[in-house]
Amino acid sequence: MAAPPAAGALPASLTLVGAGKMGGAMLEGWLAAGLDPKRTTIVEADPSDALRALCTARGLALNPATVAPAAVLVLAIKPQGFADAAPGLDRMIGPGTVVMSILAGKTVADIEGRLPSARAIVRAMPNLPASIGRGATGAVANAAVTAGQRAAVAALLGANGLVEWVGSEAEIDAVTALSGSGPAYVFLMVEAMTEAGIAAGLDPQVAARLARATISGAGALLDASDLPASELRRNVTSPGGTTAAALDVLMRDDALGPLMREAVAAAKRRAGELAG
Incomplete structure (x- = not known):
């Protein structure tokens, strides 16, 4: 059974890029766990009426003209759109930002190649039950991720269910095959x-x-x-x-x-x- 995220471990600020089915579901779990909506920014090219209503009701910034670097930048767009979006995403990354990617098939090396400003990167593979807070997610961090950044990402993923950290990125394909599918x-x-x-x-x-x-x-x-x-x-x-x-x-x-x-x-x- 998944343990709840540690109190106070949620990031002080967050930018979510892509708030479709999975991104939107994860966002609702984060807000329920205590993520500060006033310091949360949503970037979504085609926001649904439900997303617009949520942002209005909770005070989330939706598609602002400029996006300041946040503690965590979550990539939840469609993987095929990553290359085109990358230049704009790179401007959202600051020295203390950890990038958390749930882009299927996009490796840490892919992200580093497209986002030159990215240093700390976590690649995660959630599954569909994350949409009801019962997900099973495998995650791997690169060497630049600090203990504090890892705790913040763990709290985010833990708000949507079980989190298992694996020792190498090669294991993410096995996670995809077992729990993702x-x-x-x-x-x-x-x-x-x-x-x-x-x-x-x-x-x-x-x-x-x-x-x-x-x-x-x-x-x-x-x-x-x-x-x-x-x-x-x-x-x-x-x-x-x-x-x-x-x-x-x-x-x-x-x-x-x-x-x-x-x-x-x-x-x-x-x-x-x-x-x-």
């Missing part, structure tokens, strides 16, 4: 369970509701428990019972484990290809 694996499991329920004779809507509630309930139980998943699985499985019969199929010849390893390896390989 992982919600889709779970959603596919719900689809497969629904189809299996229908095949077993259930009404399609009943099967869909049961499958959805089963996955979300199991996830909540996993989050609430300190037991490993393997032990929780054994607790549900009575010898010779219905669950054991089903698991005999899913675990036949260790079928599911190799399939998942192959899937994650494929996603990791593709992440490396996209990073160039």
Whole structure:
């Protein structure tokens, strides 16, 4: 279970570049955690009505004519727009600014090459459940990031869920493959369970509701428990019972484990290809 961000660790000032689905969701988590809206600037080329309303209600600066360097500059734009935006972004970086990037496929070297003023850089890979404060994010910092900057970034990411710091940037591709893409694996499991329920004779809507509630309930139980998943699985499985019969199929010849390893390896390989 993710620990809450340390009190007082949130940055004194922040500029968010890109407030679409992920950037906007993260922003709401930061504000809820105590980020000072009066010292928060939003740069968004196509602000939604909801974003405009949030900025007005909370006193956030939206697309000001000039953007002074902040303690943290968050890059959450579409990766394909980074090259064109870079000259303007570089002017938002001061000597004490840490750049936090969630740009998929853009390495620290890419950011350093496009933003000459950037010294301290954190590359992070959040996932979709960050939008409800239940994300799983992997992050890596370059050598220029100070302890204080790392704490500020950790507080920001922690406001949206679990944060795991990895030891090298090479591991970010594995994070992308496991947790970044992982919600889709779970959603596919719900689809497969629904189809299996229908095949077993259930009404399609009943099967869909049961499958959805089963996955979300199991996830909540996993989050609430300190037991490993393997032990929780054994607790549900009575010898010779219905669950054991089903698991005999899913675990036949260790079928599911190799399939998942192959899937994650494929996603990791593709992440490396996209990073160039």
